Amino acid sequence: MSHVDTDDPWSATEKDLREEMRSLRKAGQRAAVATIVSVEGSAYRRPGAKMLISADKDSYGAVTAGCLEDAVLDIAHDVIDTHEPRTEVFDLIQDDTETWGLGLGCNGVIELLVEPLDASWDYPLTAVADGDPVTVATVTDSESSTPKGSRTVIMNDTQQNVNNRHKIPNELIDSFSDTIERVHSTNQTQITQLDGTQILIDGLTPTANLLIFGGQKDITPMAKLANQVGFTTHVHSGRGAVDRSSVPADSISTGHPTEVATHVGNAENTYAIVMSHNLLDDRLAVETLLSETEIPYLGVMGPRERFKELCDSLLKDNAQLTTADLDRIAAPVGLDLGGGEPVEIALSIVSEILAVSNDREGGQLCERTGPIHSRTGEDSNSE
Template sequence: MHDIAAPLRDWHAAGRPFAVATVVGVSGSAPRDPGAALAVDADGEAVGSVSGGCVEGAVYELCREALRTGRPALEHFGYSDEDAFAVGLTCGGLLDVFVQPVLPGASPGLDAALPLTAAGTPVAVARIVDGPPALLGGTLAVTADTRHGALASFPLERAVTAEARAMLTAGRTGRLVLGLDGRPCDPSSAGTVTVFVESWVPAPRMIVFGAIDFASSVVRIGKFLGYHVTVCDARPVFATARRFPEADEIVVDWPHRYLDTQLDRLDGRTVLCVLTHDAKFDLPLLERALRLPVGYVGAMGSRRTHRDRQARLREAGLTEAELARLHSPIGLDLGARTPEETAVSIAAELVSHTRGGSCLPLTTTPGPIHHDRSPTDRSPHAA
């Protein structure tokens, strides 16, 4: 639901009933990941998507039905061999979609979660999506130190809170199968509930060092990919909001000095793009960056610049393992020349690094298109 949190908050604040359909499991070539959602309000207005088009109409009607009946439901969608135009995923995938009506004041968990997302507070929303009908839709909103909502029993509530909090810390979204006493169970066991936990965390950070002409395109594509983008440069004449209107933050400071002030705001999703192409800025910055637990460090420069940079970083004491984390020259080999093309090559490398892609044309590679789905979150209807 994270992608449609803003309109859901507006509907909720206005007291408008709505139903939300959330992808809670996927298998095969399903087009959307768990957490993708489509919501429909009482007037029939729709926001979001669960399949990129394949089953939108059917899910829309399920949301209307949930609003009429007030009952949640778990639905399965897949490919129909008999009729490729039947309701199903012609790409061959399978989707589990949980449809839940949301009425003002009826779900304390969701009532608490939506304002928390507006405030930028990390929160895990845990919902019972399969199990005894009377328990479906039970919701908890769990932050690092609070819990809102209630489930069927205190042991179950306590177990879900602990698991959701751990998943929130890791920024994970996925499913749990628990007994009513809160103990982990095999999915085939009787008397279990399936809980879908969706972690809502602030956007990952991209810090672009170097307010050069290429940086403007990198900022734009970073925003397109969903990053909170900061531009940092020590030269105030270049680091201006006028030059980078789409950046979330503009910082005038020496890159390494600014990085030292951000240690508590960096995590494994953070991306550092070093575009300064100037040793006096690059070297002290990279010496620090390559020792931090961030997700990606890339640096612009020619191959000669890269070799010289590596030699100087070795002299500064960096290990081969630390140097191996550096993506330099930054980006994939797309033949890019313009700032826009270079930004695309950097974005392509980021996606490949994050998702585990091969960087080869899909026409030349066998196997699944999507590489990053967890093998531990599987059922007959979900990956």
């Protein structure tokens, strides 16, 4: 596989997995995609999580913590050979030690869809790469004339037919349009059932972007950690070129601080961190990002006193920050992890941005009431 980290392909992010899927399709190589359809109880991954398996037995990503990997690989290779999608249910609550081995411990029932990586994936993969969310509807079980694996893709309220799959009838799509509307642009997954037909509603959203303004050495751990958790990263340096060989960003630019906004594409899916360590440059970048973009989050590195100095500088130039502006700013930036090493600071900041992008507060899970993840199961009832 062209993008696989051969030392640890299991750590692939959603961004990495999509890149590899596009690469395999372009190369005409056979592969299978395993997707979690539903979870009853608890499990390591949630509905919508995916794993990619190539014909040469390489795997990429994960749908469990590893306890079902061999079983999923066997199913995937059968799907690759037969070109027919399959659904499988693994009951890890019963934990049949003779079948699965000792102590799986996920304490849940997991339903998987394993399907060929065929031309039906081309349209949704291209759409999310272009920054457009799509909803993929796939029949996972059927007692009707609509065969398993039938697929329709929805984007901007328009149904898109795909190659290599039967189309889901319009009347069936219309019957669960409310579910599609709820799932679209949320990166969530639900299943719905009607007249013996079960359909997976899979919301695919573009990869979140992280814009880093700065050019000092501390941008390296920031970009590295951001890439490791799946952000698409861009570094914009206001003073001097950045050593591209040492900064693992997806793209890098150099230019005046006021040019930073030109690197914001889909604003609502972009998060920014200002960390040039130059007060004037930071002020210009902050002012530009607030006035010229609608990004939901802008982290500013430095202590409160420095941020107050930045705000005072804006006031002197008659550029007062509004309440709405301040609501988008995190200063000081980062979660309170207590570390002071450069990589610890980067981890604090990337963790906060990840929490914000997932609409979370970033607190300790042991203090959270209720389930860790939202329960997105059948449309008619929760898990």
